[in-house]
Amino acid sequence: MSYQAWFQCINEQCRERYPLNTIVYRCRTCGSLLGVQHDTQELACRDAKEWMKLFEDRYKSTQWPYGSGVWGKKEWILPQIDNENIVSLYEGGTNLFWAERFGKMIGLESLWVKLCGNSHSGSFKDLGMTVLVSQVKQMISEGAPIRAVACASTGDTSAALAVYCAAAGIQSIVLLPKGKISIAQLVQPIANDALVLSLDTDFDGCMRVVKEITEDETIYLANSMNSLRIEGQKTVGIEIVQQFDWEVPDVIIIPGGNLGNVSALGSGLLMMRDLGLITKLPRIVVAQAERANPLYRSYLRNFESFEPIEAQKTLASAIQIGDPVSVEKAIRTLKQFKGIVVDATEQELADAAALGDTTGMFNCPHTGVALAGLIKLLRDGRIDKSEHVVVISTAHGLKFTDFKVKYHEGALDFPCRFANKPIELPPRVDAVKEALQHALQKRREKNV
Ligand SMILES: *Cc1c(COP(=O)(O)O)cnc(C)c1O
Ligand SMILES: [Zn+2]
Numbered sequence: 001m002s003y004q005a006w007f008q009c010i011n012e013q014c015r016e017r018y019p020l021n022t023i024v025y026r027c028r029t030c031g032s033l034l035g036v037q038h039d040t041q042e043l044a045c046r047d048a049k050e051w052m053k054l055f056e057d058r059y060k061s062t063q064w065p066y067g068s069g070v071w072g073k074k075e076w077i078l079p080q081i082d083n084e085n086i087v088s089l090y091e092g093g094t095n096l097f098w099a100e101r102f103g104k105m106i107g108l109e110s111l112w113v114k115l116c117g118n119s120h121s122g123s124f125k126d127l128g129m130t131v132l133v134s135q136v137k138q139m140i141s142e143g144a145p146i147r148a149v150a151c152a153s154t155g156d157t158s159a160a161l162a163v164y165c166a167a168a169g170i171q172s173i174v175l176l177p178k179g180k181i182s183i184a185q186l187v188q189p190i191a192n193d194a195l196v197l198s199l200d201t202d203f204d205g206c207m208r209v210v211k212e213i214t215e216d217e218t219i220y221l222a223n224s225m226n227s228l229r230i231e232g233q234k235t236v237g238i239e240i241v242q243q244f245d246w247e248v249p250d251v252i253i254i255p256g257g258n259l260g261n262v263s264a265l266g267s268g269l270l271m272m273r274d275l276g277l278i279t280k281l282p283r284i285v286v287a288q289a290e291r292a293n294p295l296y297r298s299y300l301r302n303f304e305s306f307e308p309i310e311a312q313k314t315l316a317s318a319i320q321i322g323d324p325v326s327v328e329k330a331i332r333t334l335k336q337f338k339g340i341v342v343d344a345t346e347q348e349l350a351d352a353a354a355l356g357d358t359t360g361m362f363n364c365p366h367t368g369v370a371l372a373g374l375i376k377l378l379r380d381g382r383i384d385k386s387e388h389v390v391v392i393s394t395a396h397g398l399k400f401t402d403f404k405v406k407y408h409e410g411a412l413d414f415p416c417r418f419a420n421k422p423i424e425l426p427p428r429v430d431a432v433k434e435a436l437q438h439a440l441q442k443r444r445e446k447n448v
Contacts, residue, residue: 224260
């Protein structure tokens with residue numbers, strides 16, 4: 001079977017097509033974003049049961065590259081790529097954490113957290129980057145004069161780009177907003193031999209520069225306006241459904257910044273529906289930080305208009321974006337999935353992340369935004385306690401230890417309700433015994 005995919009303009013009136021090895025990020029006719037379009041008729045020649053069996057047989061196997069959560073679904077992603085050009089670090093296949101204690105605490109019967117941060121570079125960005133860098137390797141093998149791959153980043157995109165490029169032997173260039181990403185995120189591209197450019201601006205400023213830099217076709221653009229990334233990221237929704245034995249949850253909550261990931265989530269689910277693997281769709285909730293909430297503001301106006309804003313500094317630094325590139329795709333997705341948008345203040349996101357941690361999670365601040373959104377929607381009755389809810393955790397908490405340390409030191413500019421300070425003591429048994437006596441008593445009181 002020879003499956004086909006191509007870039008296609010998302011503007012319904014235009015629908016211009018480009019082969020996937022064209023260096024193009026926006027439609028040359030009308031300027032809209034592109035999506036990757038698959039030949040659904042051809043894919044439908046294999047029935048739903050056969051696709052499910054194929055995906056299950058490959059899932060986490062050692063049969064390279066199909067054990068990857070992304071490449072196990074290769075026919076739905078990049079069907080034409082040669083396996084020898086695939087750059088995979090065994091991405092995807094991340095665990096669904098049954099958040100039983102946290103769910104009970106907030107009054108929800110069935111809560112699951114999809115731990116996308118348990119991945120090679122520590123965030124979901126790996127899912128998209130494996131596809132993009134593989135396609136670049138394919139184009140280079142066909143003789144394309146690509147010297148480097150570049151991105152602007154709030155930290156995780158650059159970490160993923162750098163590591164996939166390093167594995168492939170391709171030069172990466174990353175543009176980062178100076179002083180606005182975590183130390184762990186900064187050291188990742190440095191260690192992986194990227195050319196690291198630290199610019200005295202915010203993410204939106206870096207994005208403007210990288211768009212111009214990549215007008216030179218020898219420098220390929222790796223931001224999510226390049227829809228190759230979306231193709232890989234769309235496996236997250238498919239994988240969640242697969243992990244529930246092909247049952248669709250009622251609600252999926254996802255933190256949103258540049259808004260590529262929510263459109264990716266929607267696109268994977270729609271593809272499953274179109275090919276008959278599922279019949280119902282979940283509701284999708286996008287959670288934003290109040291300090292960077294342009295989508296939330298538009299949602300309050302029923303999406304009748306959208307105004308970019310200047311994002312304010314937020315602990316959820318990976319979503320500190322005021323002018324999201326994929327806003328049109330995101331709004332389209334939300335309209336198809338009875339979407340809801342919520343936002344969370346700094347205190348709400350930090351407390352939600354910390355409370356989750358006390359039940360066995362280790363949340364990044366963006367996951368905190370999603371958990372805080374969930375708490376609000378439950379409280380307002382917009383999510384029912386009997387609903388089956390999945391929260392997408394976008395990065396590993398260990399990338400954000402500075403955030404956690406400050407929280408537990410109580411060093412943020414609001415009260416940190418769940419701060420857990422170390423008790424400093426002289427190294428004597430009597431002192432330790434006495435301190436334990438007190439502390440255990442206090443914990444018992446707190447837990448009743
Ligand atoms: C990139 C990122 C997001 C936001 O994804 P978008 O596609 O930009 O909406 C959320 N959380 C983390 C940890 C990220 O790295
Ligand atoms: Zn067009």
